Amino acid sequence: xxxxxxxxxxxxxxxxxxxxxxxxxxxxxxxxxxxxxxxxxxxxxxxxxxxxxxxxxxxxxxxxxxxxxxxxxxxxxxxxxxxxxxxxxxxxxxxxxxxxxxxxxxxxxxxxxxxxx
Amino acid sequence: xxxxxxxxxxxxxxxxxxxxxxxxxxxxxxxxxxxxxxxxxxxxxxxxxxxxxxxxxxxxxxxxxxxxxxxxxxxxxxxxxxxxxxxxxxxxxxxxxxxxxxxxxxxxxxxxxxxxx
Numbered sequence: 001x002x003x004x005x006x007x008x009x010x011x012x013x014x015x016x017x018x019x020x021x022x023x024x025x026x027x028x029x030x031x032x033x034x035x036x037x038x039x040x041x042x043x044x045x046x047x048x049x050x051x052x053x054x055x056x057x058x059x060x061x062x063x064x065x066x067x068x069x070x071x072x073x074x075x076x077x078x079x080x081x082x083x084x085x086x087x088x089x090x091x092x093x094x095x096x097x098x099x100x101x102x103x104x105x106x107x108x109x110x111x112x113x114x115x116x117x
Numbered sequence: 118x119x120x121x122x123x124x125x126x127x128x129x130x131x132x133x134x135x136x137x138x139x140x141x142x143x144x145x146x147x148x149x150x151x152x153x154x155x156x157x158x159x160x161x162x163x164x165x166x167x168x169x170x171x172x173x174x175x176x177x178x179x180x181x182x183x184x185x186x187x188x189x190x191x192x193x194x195x196x197x198x199x200x201x202x203x204x205x206x207x208x209x210x211x212x213x214x215x216x217x218x219x220x221x222x223x224x225x226x227x228x229x230x231x232x233x234x
Contacts, residue, residue: 104220
């Protein structure tokens with residue numbers, strides 16, 4: 001149980017285009033979903049916290065107009081990178097936490113490798 | 118906000134030896150400390166976690182210790198094997214009740230563990 005999927009796993013796009021990444025909790029209802037970015041040989045940096053039906057909370061330094069997050073249901077959150085540039089190339093990972101889990105455990109998706117040419 | 122420091126950044130051990138990775142955190146309100154193993158290009162995998170009401174937890178070859186007073190926690194891997202080679206991340210989180218709903222993780226900077234034959 002507690003499986004999180006991401007789609008696509010890999011995407012290459014041209015500079016200036018927008019890319020949408022989907023994160024789904026397959027067998028549970030996720031109260032909260034998180035979006036992380038990971039550059040090569042670096043740690044996971046939280047970009048935003050997404051609660052179903054409400055606006056996402058962005059971390060300091062993350063542009064909310066560039067990284068649009070929508071959490072329309074308890075099983076789906078999307079991240080749209082708008083007007084992507086080469087510096088946005090990174091590994092984007094989502095995670096989801098289980099409603100009512102006192103351990104606060106987060107279940108991670110497999111990640112999406114974004115390359116902006 | 119929370120700040121998590123992790124040492125060492127790289128660690129090489131001989132197969133069969135023990136490996137120890139240490140982390141410190143800054144926010145005394147943090148109460149959940151997971152450890153993740155991440156292989157190249159893959160999602161982080163939870164390998165063990167500990168809550169602040171426990172000082173030590175063990176699962177086969179892996180153990181975690183927590184010193185809440187000093188705000189230190191450590192990962193211990195005994196009888197290391199080549200398949201233990203990966204990047205390990207510590208993280209800290211606090212109860213959703215304290216954060217108003219989000220249980221965001223703050224990650225350490227990671228340790229590249231290499232187990233040599």
